[in-house]
Amino acid sequence: MGEAPHASDNVSDVSVKLLPGQKVAVKVLHPSGEVALDAELAASSTIWQLQNHLSKESPNQLAFLQGEQVLARHKKLQDLGVEPLCVVRKARKLVSPWAPPQEMSNIMKLQKCIILGEAFAGKTQFLRAICGDSFSKDPSASCGLDFRVLHVEHEDRKVKLKIWSARGMEALPACFRTTFFESAEGYFAVFSLAKRDTFEKLRDLVSHFNQEVPDELAQHCRCLVGTHKDLAREVREEEVLQLAEEMQCPYHEVCNKSREGVDDAWITWLDQYFTMYEDVGAETDEPAYPAEESS
Ligand SMILES: Nc1nc2c(ncn2[C@@H]2O[C@H](COP(=O)(O)OP(=O)(O)OP(=O)(O)O)[C@@H](O)[C@H]2O)c(=O)[nH]1
Numbered sequence: 296m297g298e299a300p301h302a303s304d305n306v307s308d309v310s311v312k313l314l315p316g317q318k319v320a321v322k323v324l325h326p327s328g329e330v331a332l333d334a335e336l337a338a339s340s341t342i343w344q345l346q347n348h349l350s351k352e353s354p355n356q357l358a359f360l361q362g363e364q365v366l367a368r369h370k371k372l373q374d375l376g377v378e379p380l381c382v383v384r385k386a387r388k389l390v391s392p393w394a395p396p397q398e399m400s401n402i403m404k405l406q407k408c409i410i411l412g413e414a415f416a417g418k419t420q421f422l423r424a425i426c427g428d429s430f431s432k433d434p435s436a437s438c439g440l441d442f443r444v445l446h447v448e449h450e451d452r453k454v455k456l457k458i459w460s461a462r463g464m465e466a467l468p469a470c471f472r473t474t475f476f477e478s479a480e481g482y483f484a485v486f487s488l489a490k491r492d493t494f495e496k497l498r499d500l501v502s503h504f505n506q507e508v509p510d511e512l513a514q515h516c517r518c519l520v521g522t523h524k525d526l527a528r529e530v531r532e533e534e535v536l537q538l539a540e541e542m543q544c545p546y547h548e549v550c551n552k553s554r555e556g557v558d559d560a561w562i563t564w565l566d567q568y569f570t571m572y573e574d575v576g577a578e579t580d581e582p583a584y585p586a587e588e589s590s
Pocket residue numbers: 412413414415416417418419420421431432433434435436437438460462522523524525526549550551552
């Protein structure tokens with residue numbers, strides 16, 4: 296199937312008809328009457344797969360509604376019932392990189408985002424891809440922690456984010472384990488789609504984060520990321536969607552090598568960050584910490 300056009304900013308109507316042979320006919324119409332999608336899909340396809348058909352770059356930006364209810368992403372098309380269905384594109388914040396003078400950067404309060412994941416999950420390359428650095432095939436393990444500092448701007452709010460890549464806690468010196476997570480604002484939960492054990496251990500890492508960071512905002516400012524999208528999968532989509540549903544958080548599949556999906560995952564996280572931490576980075580926000588060494 297070719298690249299489907301994007302759903303418009305407005306509400307688009309969706310019709311789903313069951314066909315013989317375990318198929319469904321799906322038609323998505325923009326308010327203008329333009330056809331966004333007209334396809335026959337397997338009846339067992341999920342809402343998430345439909346979101347991907349409509350927008351490969353930003354499937355999480357779409358939500359399917361039946362009445363007032365947002366449909367779960369793992370819901371199968373064959374189970375939708377007869378209620379009318381529509382799709383909306385969620386509004387997203389405009390966030391851009393920002394380069395402050397050094398002296399200003401020095402007095403800005405650091406915000407902390409942690410990239411959680413097992414060894415070889417693709418954390419370091421994801422961090423590099425977020426920062427626009429080139430991909431490295433080098434499989435050398437990070438010794439515990441890597442970090443980068445980025446400045447970003449949304450409307451009149453400017454923040455300085457320190458993004459840490461951290462693997463299993465056993466890799467961290469004991470004295471670091473608690474202080475490391477302290478005052479984190481949120482996290483990415485990263486696993487490799489091509490390495491099953493990185494997915495299986497993710498729940499433990501997330502519960503560890505929740506133990507160490509009792510702040511509810513930080514626990515909910517998160518994004519689930521599956522790397523190595525370009526390689527053969529060892530993790531089924533249904534399993535990931537179930538975890539995303541359990542965690543109640545957005546999910547993105549990325550290829551760090553080509554950067555496919557990386558901006559989308561990063562913007563999704565920033566979108567949550569700027570929504571949850573309403574006042575951080577506003578002009579009136581007093582810097583709370585003095586300068587800190589940054590990369
Ligand atoms: N093909 C492909 N290779 C990737 C991708 N992401 C990372 N890699 C490779 O996978 C290996 C592990 O990636 P890293 O980013 O170093 O993994 P990590 O999670 O930082 O690993 P530790 O530092 O050991 O905890 C490296 O050889 C990367 O080059 C991807 O999306 N696609």
